[in-house]
Amino acid sequence: MEAAADVVHRRGAERTTIADIAHAAEVPVGNVYYYFKTKDELVAAALSEHERHLNLLVGHLSRLPDPRERLKGLIEGWVGQRDLAVRYGCPTGTLAAELGKRDQGGLDVEAGRVVRLLLTWVEGQFRELGQPDPKGMALTLVGAYQGMSLLTNALRDPEVMEHEGARLTAWIDSLEAS
Incomplete structure (x- = not known):
């Protein structure tokens, strides 16, 4: 599943083959076919891996x-992934955007569910801080991350992530606790 998540992030869902996953996982192709009969099953496994990573992160x-x-730790983690974002963008965000262009499968909904898990956790942090619009603030923070990730990738410039991460951290510091 880790290999699927990594290869799908680097190559995209449409360009990834089962053979690519087998090569990355260093297993025979037949082993991958045993567990995943279709590419959509591989993409679903990649989304499960994204969810697992998210759960580990928010647990920590x-x-x-x-x-x-x-919240500042979350931002720090995002900025720490800037070199990966330069080349491939946000793992879940880029996959969600790619899957959103498909006409079938329901994997786009699954990708959205994983993003919503992050939004819900961030909203809870703003709620605990006593902010008046925790849902809106969560959308702002996660949306800012997606934007800085996209721009970091499009411009191939890790300083975008560093600069915007610093701005988000300053924003979090400026919030009044209620």
């Missing part, structure tokens, strides 16, 4: 005592 961040520090 949730151990921090303060929601402000949790």
Whole structure:
């Protein structure tokens, strides 16, 4: 599943083959076919892996005592992925955009569900900070991440991620606790 997530992120769902996954996982192609009969099953596995990574991240961040520090930790993690974003963009965001162009499969809905998990967690942090519009603020923060990830990729410039990450961190610091 890790190999599927990595290869799908780097090559895109449409260009990825089962053989690509087998090569990345260093297993025979037949082994991959045993578990995944179709490309859509591979893409679903990649989305499951994105969800697993997200759950690990928010689990780690949730151990921090303060929601402000949790949000800043999230931003720090995003900025830490800037070199990957330069080349491939956000793993879940780029996959969601690609899947959204398909006419079938329902994988676009699954990708949206994974993004919604992040939005819900971020909203909870803003709610805990006592912010008046936690849902809107979550959309702003996650949307800013998607934008900076896209621009970092389009411009092939990791400084975009660094600069925008610093702006988001300053925004979080400026919020009044209620």
